[in-house]
Amino acid sequence: MSDSLTYADSGVDIDKANKLVDRIKDIAKTTPRAGVMGEIGGFGGLFSLNLSNISNPVLVSSTDGVGTKLKIAFMMDKHDTIGIDLVAMCVNDIIVQGAKPLFFLDYLAMGVLNNDVAEKIISGIAKGCTQAGCALIGGETAEMPGMYQNGEYDLSGFSVGIVDNDKIIDGSYIRNNHKLIGLASNGVHSNGFSLVRKVFFDKCKYSVDTKSEELGTTLGEELLKPTFIYVPTIISLIRDLPIHGLVHITGGGIDENIIRVIPESCKAIIHKDAWEVPPVFKLLQKEGGVPDAEMQRTFNNGIGMVMVVPEASAQEVMDRLSAMDKNAYLIGEIETRENNEPQTQWV
Template sequence: MAKKKKSAYAEAGVDIDVMMNSLKRIGKKVKATNTSGVVSELGSFGGLFKSPGRENLLVSSVDGVGTKLKVAHMANKHNTVGQDLVNHCVNDILVQGAHPLFFLDYLGAAALEPKVFEDVVSGFCKACKENGAALLGGETAEMPGLYPKGEYDLVGTIVGTVERKKLITGKKIRKGDVLIGLPSTGLQTNGYSLARKVIFEKAGKKLSDLVPGTKTTFEKALLAIHKSYLNPVSAVMKKVDIHGMAHITGGGLYDNVPRVLPDNVDARFDRSTWKIPPIFQFIEEAGKVDHEEMYRVFNMGIGYVLMVGKKDVATTLKILKANKQRAIIVGEVVAGSGKSVLIN
């Protein structure tokens, strides 16, 4: 039997057959993320979703995983970065009280590697199911010459909804409110350019080396999945009037919390209330990074912050504990000018 001739497009670096076969293989997993709101079929030109209702607002966000992808490439482990991206986006819209409806992804690469592609999409599917979001559509682009061989980029867009009357804007934040911090799993998805430079270039560490003072490898520490705070925070929202929330991403506590603060108060964090994870301590010491800069680049162990009135603190902590979410009182809201202040 004559061997099938390779197409001119495939010889140029884009094999349509490989892409279509991979899409067929992951189709079942994608369909498994469908919720009752999904109207369109897999493969449609546009994803269709039922309107959440006239009194509901749509909340959207778009983000990427950054150079955490470089670590995934080094480790040849690709089934977690999709989860990172979905969870990151979920947390961003959760800040305004929104629950996810659907997620859209973009994956760009020099050439599609079926196993890598399917692992990444499996991660999307896993996190979408966990967060109750439908993976409604996506784009896979092969662009030889634009991306380094074997590497890829990810971008995700999420759309969620919140009832207009339940929208959380931060306008209710007032002096005397208590700051409750929810621990991160590590770097989550921010600060990897600095982390990689310090760990692998300056310190000469390998992925298999242990983070000093721990039994955890750098691979495990750096690829720890970005946590979704949706379920525990949603439980709190049902019982407590949350005044404001912040997802601690790039910019750390210094830059993210002020995004929701009124201009007459500050969020004062007491750094003595939580322990800095060893991975951050190593980066600071090995890289000789200024202590304050660490809090601008990294989350430093706090991945999400809730601001509630004093009368609601006990209830909030009780609900979080019941939902297996560790929480720490990390500070308070004081008179100020709309900034984060870190003491101790």
Template sequence: MPESKKKPSAKPVTYAAAGVDIASGDRAKERIKELAKQTFSRNVLGGIGGFGALFKFDSKKFKDPILVSSADGVGTKLKLAFQLGIHDTVGADLVNHCVNDIAVQGATPLFFLDYLATGRLENKIIEKVVTGLATACRENGCALIGGETAQMPGFYADGEYDLAGFIVGVVDRDKLVTGADIKPGDLVLGLPSTGLHTNGYSLARKLFFETAGYKPNDRVKAIKDKAGAALMKTHRSYLPIIQKLTAAKLVEGMAHITGGGITENLPRILPKTVSAEIALGSWPVLPIFEHLRELGSVEQDEMMRTFNMGVGLTIVVRPEKYKKVAALLEKLGEKHSIIGRIVKGNRKVVYTQK
């Protein structure tokens, strides 16, 4: 092998010189520990810092417990967070997304772990992200018990990071919501989203910032909001509503509307012999989606499989239970729309006009 033509460095080369500041990382981790402890319940053992996070499962509360887990990320919504310098909401986006994913199966969140990878560690930014994670975990009754903070210079650009999470929840087997008993004639209800939630951002950013030429702080008349603020609205948690509905045994199935929209998410809970007939125009479509459609002359099918279109959660209920469902939602101050019904079919969503 050829010998190196360069002379050895006169000074010892450190990990920090290569871009990984261990001391700074340790300081960030200490602050993360403080934030995480605010989410702890008596079931969390050992605190933060071990090779594995410890959680004592209280099996006495359940007759036949089933653990339900999910993992997800924030996606390219992070690009907008970098542009705007807003880092305290993406953590909530991530937690709420994961909570919804297990809640639709009837599960109560137990604990959450995050993975945060960055180029050069900026403690203030990391603290803001983790503050968002911890706040959302507390609001959802979920313990933030561990995770990983990785410094990867040369892999991520300075000032950028990636964020992903993993959640575990529990539900008694007889309270598991699977959609297996959904049948023709059942109603499909839609609950409103706050905006894009965490999906469709690659297309939305292209249309807003390239096609329309908006700047993040530009006020857009069509949506009565600033471009960046509208896109950064937090992905909401439906957990309190879901818990009330499932406790009253009022739902046959629920679908969290994320990437793929109603088109791809609703079929995930349908039996093989039925389809969902969804009536376009039966719910209020948020102005931001109408504006995105106009900017790119985006076809209807593309909109429906890219965005949630103003529906963040769909619920399938028996017609005879609808009045009770509507009364409960009204009591909770939650708006809803009847957006369709279940028909005989082959596990697809079929769109009709209202």
């Protein structure tokens, strides 16, 4: 009797992984973009830069995950939208600096490789890439026995974009009387889910199938709504309108993200009644007894992206957004900061 062992005996199936690569190749072909060279399966993804219209190119990169929102996907056994969240978290961070996303790579790790689940995840990533106008050019799928519970996985991504140096949006032109325009979110997006799960599942004992009159759908369906990808909207605006600051509202909410782009000499005045907070946040606050300040610093509360624009251009920006059928709100303004007062103020 032989005591010899194979890699498959340890829980890693190379043949299954190779079959998945073949399936991913077809998915990647749905995200074509000028510059892509070769196809999925090489040691590295190849991308040829066309710099004919850029005088001083700057590459902008971002890497991120979707946090414990993955737990909701596990609970629902629904994996076709979480990839959109992954792309959104990366490309939204790139576009706020004025950079157009070029390409995207993903990392997917499973305890036991499930090709059907993996294909759904990666199909979602491809859909997100299509929405963002970038190409899926590579990634890594790792089978890691013993690292993850049955049916669970981890997911992260990496994106690269490009912007001309003199078109970088860095907040340096923001001045007193600039207006703040908020773009609506699609719900919770991909931040704060540890508190979300603590309130709804631990405290309230709800399940993903719990139907809520306030939400008009099941809790799980509401929480799995994919993060909005703002790239096409922002690209359309910055082409010919003065956008002096862009803020992706992620962990930290408006308070802790807007101070990343406004000068220290300025403060942001936020009008808390300028938009209707979506029902999921109201339900979360009510059921969890979450204080206003904690809601503001943890969640987007219905605003997923904030634009800082000159007062003279604010109405034109709003009109353009309306023409694109985007929900947008004038949510505040920039004022001069006095005596080291806080950089955000809610009124």
